[in-house]
Amino acid sequence: MGVSIVTTGGTIASRPAPDGAVRVAVRGPELAVPGAAVRVHEMMLTHSFNLTRAEVLRLARRILAELRDPGVDGVVVTHGTDTMEETAYLVDLVLPPPCTVVFTGAQRHAGAPDADGPRNLADAVAVAAAPQARGMGALITMAGQVHAARYATKAHTLRPEAFASPGHGPVARVRDGRVEVGSPPTRTDGFRIDELGELEARVDVVPVYLDADGVQIAACRAAGARGLVLQALGTGNPTPGVLREIGACLREGIAVLVASRCAEGPATPVYGAGGGADLARAGAVFAGSLSAPRARLLLMAALAAEGGPEKALERIRPHLLP
Structure with missing residues (x-):
């Protein structure tokens, strides 16, 4: 052996x-x-x-x-x-x-x-x-x-x-x-390799920064994105322009995951008045402690395995730990 x-x-x-x-x-x-x-x-x-x-x-x-x-x-x-x-x-x-x-x-x-x-x-x-x-x-x-x-x-x-x-x-x-x-990692049931096909679904990562107007999100939507990962501020907050463009994505059936750009701590919907709580109310799903690049791969895999955004998001929820 x-x-x-x-x-x-x-x-x-x-x-x-x-x-x-x-x-x-x-x-x-x-x-x-x-x-x-x-x-x-x-x-x-x-x-x-x-x-x-x-x-x-x-x-x-x-x-x-x-x-x-x-x-x-x-x-x-x-x-x-x-x-x-x-x-x-x-x-x-x-x-x-x-x-x-x-x-x-x-x-x-x-x-x-x-x-x-x-x-x-x-x-x-x-x-x-x-x-x-x-x-x-x-x-x-x-x-x-x-x-x-x-x-x-x-x-x-x-x-x-x-x-x-x-x-x-x-x-x-x-x-x-x-x-x-030391402490073995906790693992969640994933995917069979044959479920993934060629990972064809386009999923983009968009960073959020001071006064971001959401133009990148509009470009991703125009390019045919089926999913979007927002690398948001703090606990998962957008800017007004980003919130507006994410709403357009969600209305068009594009799956949206929200990660944090912070190195530590989970993305979680805390703030109203244009914050992460409003993203959640619009239908975005928060990615917990997953980094944006990993959230992208997870969403790509789920869209390949499940097809539609609703089933894909349901499939990945066990992976979105705090």
Whole structure:
């Protein structure tokens, strides 16, 4: 029994090019921990900021195929850090219990004298193989910390401790190859991969800021959005212009989720007089502690699985925890 490693590129697989820019260049087998993996499968060789939803779905299907092998205890995915949290969350939504998938990457390229990729990969393999981590779903392991996919976010552009789980903290740590589990994440029933199709429904994320007039929301509606995630102020408040445009979306049957732009705390309808309570009265659904990028993926999955906005929103309510 062992661990399967699936590689996709990212900084962990990058080296400086002659022009000084860092480019993906290290093939998957070169990243492997000797003797630790059942197999190494190179899916892609790209930076994560170039990934498409089609490629992420293909990756998710490959992960599920690896986990069906009785010789595989867990799967490690090497991935760029820019969109790692989104890929990990989508995988978590389709991951059946008691599976474990561990995402990892690097903040320093493979040619750096203090490259962090080898240690991160060794830690990720240890987590994927650890019996105590079984059933924890999709995880992100960097700099000895293990974060649940539901909460992990890239919190620093350059520091090796790239990820944090605001309001929650790591679910486990790795010290000298030993995995120490703290509080396992709570998981909610997700989706079957075959329900998602190609995630074709357009769902956009729109930020709210001082005096925002809602022009982006109007553009999303004109572009054919079937869902919208509002990255709102504070507990989930719009501006007057945003509230007006969200009302137009809701009247046209566009599903609306409200997340907060704050790093910690849930989106919840507290304020009237043009605040979040008025969004809720108009029919918007509050996303609790989900970040806007994760709320987008959840709504995309639900629209694919259920079709109409009402059933989609009902399907995702168990995921919208405080």
